[in-house]
Amino acid sequence: METVKVAFTVNNEETVLQVSPNETLLETLRERLDLTGAKESCGIGSCGACTVEVNGLPLRSCIVLTSEMQGADITTVEGLNREGKLHPLQQTFMEEGAVQCGFCTSGMIMTAKTLLDKNNQPTQKEIIKTISSNVCRCTGYKKIVKAVGEASKKTA
Ligand code: FES
Ligand code: FES
Structure with a gap:
């Protein structure tokens, strides 16, 4: 071809x-x-x-x-991951237990990153809306939403 x-x-x-x-x-x-x-x-x-x-x-x-x-x-x-330092989202996903099987995790983090890059103080509603089209079959989403919120405090 x-x-x-x-x-x-x-x-x-x-x-x-x-x-x-x-x-x-x-x-x-x-x-x-x-x-x-x-x-x-x-x-x-x-x-x-x-x-x-x-x-x-x-x-x-x-x-x-x-x-x-x-x-x-x-x-x-x-x-x-820059110079051995995790991105705040990577860190808070671990800290908040927002990862189980991990299959959705990188997609969730990349989607959330594009939100925080343009709005580093999102409301819970904005976080939920942003990740709503990313599927997680394990966590029930609550911890993911919390992890994104905590990461926003570190990037604000
Ligand atoms: S694997 Fe690409 S959207 Fe599901
Ligand atoms: S942690 Fe398993 S699909 Fe999200």
Whole structure:
């Protein structure tokens, strides 16, 4: 199959790849770049487990083609840990027990990060609205909402 050359930034690293036109961003991240934080769950854009940040917005990487990522600035959960220090969201998810199986966690954190980046003092309602399309089958959501709220205090 014919391949396409695409150049983008992942976690501040310039990346140039030759990809097939139907390769998803999730496949590229997990299988070529060894960034396995984003998970494949539904594979059809419904659950949010594969969410990464692209140009400041949360994007479901299972339904995005890598060939469309030319020039994009991509951040995955692996890119949040700077100089050995966890992002406040990573820290509060652990502290509040907002992680059980962990399958939804990176998607939740990346979705919440895009909220805190533009509004570092969100109301509980805003937090719930933001994460409402990310599915968690384990925690019952309360601890996740609390963790995002606590992280907002650390980023405010
Ligand atoms: S795996 Fe991508 S939205 Fe569910
Ligand atoms: S912690 Fe298991 S799906 Fe959310």
